[in-house]
Amino acid sequence: MIFRQLFDSVSSTYTYLLGDVESGEALLIDPVYEQVPRDLALLQELGLRLQATLDTHVHADHVTGAWRMRQRCGSEIALAATVHAEGVNRPLQHGDRVAFGKRYLGVRATPGHTSGCLTYVLDDESMAFTGDSLLIRGCGRTDFQGGSPQQLFASVREQILTLPADCLLYPAHDYRGITVTSVAEERRFNPRLGGDVDLGDFAGYMDNLNLPHPKQMAVAVPANLRCGKPEGEAQVAVETPDWAPLTLRFSGVWEIEPMALLEHAADFQIVDVREAPEFIDRLGHLQGATLVPLSQLMARLDELDRERPVVAVCRSGVRSAQASVLLGKAGFGKVANLAGGMLRWKAEGLPVATDSI
Template sequence: MIFRQLFDAASSTYTYLLGDGGEALLIDPVYEQVPRDLALLDELGLRLLATLDTHVHADHVTGAWRLHERCGSAIAVAQAAGAELADRPLSHGDRIAFGSRHLEVRATPGHTNGCLTYVLDDRSMAFTGDSLLIRGCGRTDFQQGDPRQLFASVREQILTLPDACLLYPAHDYRGVTVTSVAEERLFNPRLGGGVDVGDFVGYMSNLNLPHPKLMALAVPANLRCGRPEGDAPPIDMPDWAPLTLRFSGVWEIAPMALLEHAAAVQIVDVREESEFIDRLGHLPGARLVPLSQLPDRLAELDRERPVVAVCRSGVRSAQACTMLGKAGFGKVANLAGGMLQWHAEALPVECVSEKE
């Protein structure tokens, strides 16, 4: 089974990818991170069957609708949440299959009325959303939250799993990535040890926390499964050439696509001068700017025109793309495979002897 834990820094949200037999599920996808998730699915050769939200989030907008539009994936969320556009409303005891594996759905309300925990078939891991965080839990003072209900949900549906079962929450604000049933049963200050329901209710009733900053935007959007209001904006894809986003965050252009769009872009070769004139030659019209000199020569480039970075294999040029992006260049791509792939496809090159 393939398992990946992904992170959105803006909301401290974890998204989880599970794959088996070429099929995949995404748990708690984030709207802005959809390009990243699509790139990973593509690189791993996985077909997205469904997105699963653990609840109607108040701190970010789900990527469920956006992924549905791109992949045709089902949108799964608790039936109790009452979300529009969900084509797979989930209830306690449901199963969600992918490949030869499945997740068991457990209703764990209390943080919100529609909270779910997803448990892997062999009970080796569970995805708890905000019902149980690492050494904590979600608040209970809005979205039909109920501390008594949350206490029962966690104690009966999560902490009854095997001790070694790994627990993966929807958020962590300290960078901690995983815990276990045994750890939380012993050390969770709100729900573990000798804490009883009276202790828990008293604690949760006096948190006095401000509402999440994005709550007024996120909750209505998530009740639409992430679909924007009115005319939906297009998926954020560069329109100046056919590009592929890699999981590293770098956009790539295939050699043949670059040949077709060469007249409209700036080709920047970031190899050393000796490489620029060696047996591989260089692309017609390429400008030589070695990677070590790039930060000091940005003024030579037109910020309004797309830039394609080139090197021998695509490694240094990928680094150049990252540097250019941080410097404010908005249209940047890496030549996939570099000069090696360009030669493999027998595309035209220039060399010093041709100019003499």
């Protein structure tokens, strides 16, 4: 099985990708609206087909990427049936299963943080995705969206902490950078729900948290009740740049294929970031390319036209990928990396220049 844990630094949200190797089918748990391009790039690179997005609950601190993912790859949207959200393809109830290839996630109702919380348990009970119901050494708040300390205590104790002791638990958030815990750890060390804590202890603690509401709550909750669909007729901003046929890599770098660059070369600034001797070695260089070694790039930005698209080139595509990142951070809005660099360009038999600098 393919498993990836992804992170959104703005909301401290974990998104989880699970894929069945044999069938290529995949599920995505708790996608984040702004991170959809990242998630699509990873699916493409791993050769996976997204069957469904599953949200653990109606989030109050970020907007789900479920609707955007469905628009891009036709995936179903799965969410608790009790939420009655607009646009859900698969309203889930306790005991349901969501399959991906030969594997599946079992659905367990774990209300308490909100009334519509679900925990997803892998078929062999080796891992579970707890949303905000159980965090690492903590739990989600219970003071809005139908939350209840009594319900959450019962949910965690009966549906999560009864899993095998070595079952790994993956939450929807962590604000300290911790990535995973286990049933055994939380049974023993969770200060709110583990050890000898009883319902009176837990409810007394939760009823006196006095936390401010999440900053994005007024926006996030209504949007998530539409599964992330923009309000009214608003549509998603263009995700792929329209100035060239580009592919977004999971690293966050846009790439252009050699043949596409050959066809559109006259429209771009081609910046070769190798060192001077490499520019005229056996690989040659692209006609019209400007040599700006990566070590000098930031000092020579004024030599480049910020309004004209830039394609960075190097031997293999590694240094030029770094150049693309640096140019983007420096305010260049249209930047791409030549996929595979001069090695691939030469391997595809495309024309090169060998004139001196």
